[in-house]
Structures are given as C-alpha cells and as structure tokens.
Amino acid sequence: MPNLECRMYEAKYPEVDMAVMIQVKHIADMGAYVSLLEYNNIEGMILFSELSRRRIRSVSSLIKVGRQEPVMVLRVDRDKGYIDLSKRRVSEEDIQACEERYNKSKLVHSIMRHVAETLDLDLEDLYVHVGWPLYRKYGHAFEAFKLIVTDPDSVLDPLTREVKEDGPDGQAVTKAVPAMTPEVKDALVKNIRRRMTPQPLKIRADIEMKCFQFDGVLHIKEAMRKAEAAGSDDCPVKIKLVAPPLYVLTTQTLDKGPNLHFSFVVAEVLPMMYCPRRSWILCNRVIGALLDKGISILTNAIKACTEEIDRHKGKLIVKEAPRAVSERDDKLLAEHMAKLQSANEEVDGDEGSEEEEEEEDTGMGEVDVENSGVGMAD
Structure with a gap:
C-alpha cells in the first residue's frame, strides 16, 4: 500500500521566524496544541502568553479548535520534535505572504496526491523526484505547474534521477534516467491542465435596436457588423x-x-480559506481584473453600434449593461429564444388556418375589384 502522507516542502521542519499555516487541535491548561498543515500535520504549541499583545480576557475569543490561521515560529527542537509558535508576533505582511504561499502549496499538494493515489505511487517519492526539484528551480512548484499547462516538456524533461547499475567490470555505476515514467508524466500533465487551465469568462449585454427609416433592416445589420468588428x-x-x-x-x-493565472486558484482555493472577509476581498480583486477586459470590449461594441444606428436616425437602448453571466443565464436565454420561436411558428400556423377557412367560406362571394363600388360578383 503506497504512502500518501507527506509534507509539502523538502525541509522537514520550518525555519525560526517563519510564518506557517496551522490548525488548532485542542486547548490545554498551558496553551493550544496545533498541527502544521504544510509539514504533514506535525505538532506545535502556542502558549497562552503568545496569543495576544493585549490582556487576555477570554481564550476562546482568540483561538478556537478547528480554526486555520498563520502563526510565527519561535523555536524548533529538531531532536525532540518540539515546535513553539506565536500568534501575537506575526505581522499583517507575514499573514498575507503565508496565506498566498499556503494556497499555492495546497493546490500543488492536491495534484501530486491525486497522481500518487491514481497510480499507486509513494507520495514522498513523487515529491523527491518531481515536486521538490521544481520548488528548488522555480521558487515554488506552483510557478512550474503554470508553465506545464502550455509547455510540459520544457519543464519536466530536464528532471532526472540517479540509479545504480552494474557496469561491464562488475562495479556499480551511477546513471541518470528520467525522473518519471511516461505514464506518470501523462497523468501529472493531465491533472495540472484539468485543475489549472483558466476557464473563459462570458460577458453579456442586452440591447434594443430600432430603425424605421428606408432600408432600416440593412442599417441594423450594418450596426451589428460594426459591433462585432469592435x-x-x-x-x-x-x-x-x-x-x-x-x-x-x-x-x-x-x-x-501572468497576474491572472491566479483565476483558477480562486475556484480551487478561496472556498477553503479560513477567513471569509479576506476571501471575498481577494475574490473581488481577481474577478474584477478578469471582468475589466470583457466589459471594456462590449462597451466599445455598444458604442460603435450606437454611432452607426444613430447615423441612420435609428435608436439603441441598453436594457442590461455588460456583465458576467453563468451557464444558468445562458440556459434561460436559450429557453426564452426557443419559446419565442415556438410562439412565432404557432402564429404562422394560425394564419394558414384562417386563410383556409376564408377559402372555404363562399357565402359572401368574391370582391369584384374593378366594380367594387357597384356590388358583389356572383
């Protein structure tokens, strides 16, 4: 059975004065015991004196079981495995940097673990030969994964591992071979592309356009072409x-x-972040950046369409300004269009029936166009 538990980084323990993401496990008499989420849930402790710079009136208001938050590393005893942490010493800048790093690492870890679980591989072995070398080369494996989306060979092919083989003289010889098999590479690339390829954002605007001048239909079509040309x-x-x-x-x-590759992290990471307020602030910033381009394009298209239709004394009214729409909105629009089309078909059918009824009804005779003022033809 392969081992699917592993820390996210090559270092077994965090460095002193480093901000790390923790989850509170339980609260004891002297302090709170926590798990370091980036280091395979190894245990750390926050003394009550390190919870706040202010006078502590209620411990439960400062720390709660199950909460995830960044804290500062005070001491690390590598021999005994003791890690002392502080909540009051972590700055706002440290919190922001820790959250960003953890969110990226969590996405990388999720992809790596899924590949290891799917192919029955040891997760730490996959990290040793793939994950941690990418951390060393790119600063963070997340940056390498972004490149893999479009050009996997340039990132993964240089990775190698050393194996020992018996040489011609019977002595062991070290040989460099690819870090992963083609099967592992294909699975990794497939998962990275599935999780990290940004999805297109659809923008829509609703308008009313009329032109009652001569050749009004042609003028409307030309205005539509101007809009599409924008x-x-x-x-x-x-x-x-x-x-x-x-x-x-x-x-x-x-x-x-490069700044908007974070769009797919919004879908994967933000719902899991511990602080709803920060999640919404960050989400609004990223979504706003994604919307700006599409809204600007549609605004220019409406402007071009308006100028063209105004030139022919037509009129354009914006019913709904450019906005992001979901699949549900598209479905409702398609249903509405189908309903209108069906209604038009019914009207056409009704007109045909009326014509047939008029042809069958001969009681009034036929109108004599030439002598319409005299009477009716027989």
Whole structure:
C-alpha cells in the first residue's frame, strides 16, 4: 500500500521566524496544541502568553479548535520534535505572504496526491523526484505547474534521477534516467491542465435596436457588423437577435497575463480559506481584473453600434449593461429564444388556418375589384 502522507516542502521542519499555516487541535491548561498543515500535520504549541499583545480576557475569543490561521515560529527542537509558535508576533505582511504561499502549496499538494493515489505511487517519492526539484528551480512548484499547462516538456524533461547499475567490470555505476515514467508524466500533465487551465469568462449585454427609416433592416445589420468588428482575436464579440427589437451581445475573455493565472486558484482555493472577509476581498480583486477586459470590449461594441444606428436616425437602448453571466443565464436565454420561436411558428400556423377557412367560406362571394363600388360578383 503506497504512502500518501507527506509534507509539502523538502525541509522537514520550518525555519525560526517563519510564518506557517496551522490548525488548532485542542486547548490545554498551558496553551493550544496545533498541527502544521504544510509539514504533514506535525505538532506545535502556542502558549497562552503568545496569543495576544493585549490582556487576555477570554481564550476562546482568540483561538478556537478547528480554526486555520498563520502563526510565527519561535523555536524548533529538531531532536525532540518540539515546535513553539506565536500568534501575537506575526505581522499583517507575514499573514498575507503565508496565506498566498499556503494556497499555492495546497493546490500543488492536491495534484501530486491525486497522481500518487491514481497510480499507486509513494507520495514522498513523487515529491523527491518531481515536486521538490521544481520548488528548488522555480521558487515554488506552483510557478512550474503554470508553465506545464502550455509547455510540459520544457519543464519536466530536464528532471532526472540517479540509479545504480552494474557496469561491464562488475562495479556499480551511477546513471541518470528520467525522473518519471511516461505514464506518470501523462497523468501529472493531465491533472495540472484539468485543475489549472483558466476557464473563459462570458460577458453579456442586452440591447434594443430600432430603425424605421428606408432600408432600416440593412442599417441594423450594418450596426451589428460594426459591433462585432469592435472585438479582438482574444475577445471576439457576437451579436444575436432574440426577438425584434431585442438583441444580445456576448464575448468570452480568457486573460493570459501572468497576474491572472491566479483565476483558477480562486475556484480551487478561496472556498477553503479560513477567513471569509479576506476571501471575498481577494475574490473581488481577481474577478474584477478578469471582468475589466470583457466589459471594456462590449462597451466599445455598444458604442460603435450606437454611432452607426444613430447615423441612420435609428435608436439603441441598453436594457442590461455588460456583465458576467453563468451557464444558468445562458440556459434561460436559450429557453426564452426557443419559446419565442415556438410562439412565432404557432402564429404562422394560425394564419394558414384562417386563410383556409376564408377559402372555404363562399357565402359572401368574391370582391369584384374593378366594380367594387357597384356590388358583389356572383
């Protein structure tokens, strides 16, 4: 049975004055016992005197069982395995840096563990040959994983491990071989791409457009072409008729800048963060960055469409400003369009029935167009 428990980093213990993420296990008479989440849940202790700089009125208001939060490492006894921690000495900057590092490490660890579990591998062995070498080379394996999404060979192929073989003279010879088999490489790349490929964000705007001038339909079509021309290769604009005079403009944005690779971390990490307030602040910042490009593109498209239709004395009204939409919104729009189409088909069928009824009803005779003022034709 392979071992699936392993620390996230190569170092077995954290360094002194380093901020680490912990989870409170239980509270004793002298302090709180915690698990260091990044170091395979090894035990540490926070004395009550290290909980706060202020006078402690209630321990339960400062620390609770099950809570996850960053703390500062005070002392590490590597021989006995004792780790003393402090909550009051960790600064706001340390907290932010620790949270960012932990969120990245947690995503990397989740991918590594899934690969090890799927292929019946020892997780620590996978870290020794793949994970920790990437930490050493790229500063954090998360940065390497981002590159693997688009170019896995340049990141993984240089990784090697040493094996000993018997040489021609019978003596052991050290030989460098690939760090992983093709099967492991394929599984790792597949999981990284599944978990870390940013998903396109769909933006939509609803407008009403009318033009009652001569060739009004042609003017509307030209305005639609102007709107679509405002898009780009990365962010194409499409305009679709729902039912006259209602139209929808849509675009999909998939920012490829280095700062927005964090978008997929939002989906994976933010729901698990311990502090809801910080989660929402960070989430709003990232989502805002992703929305800016798509909203800007659609705004320009609406502007181009408005200028063109105004030139022909038409009118455009923005019913719903550019906004992010979900799959549910798309489904509701598709259902609405199908309903309108079905209603139009029913109306067409009703008109046909009325014409048939009129043809069958001959009691009034036929109208004599030439002598309509005199009477009715027989």
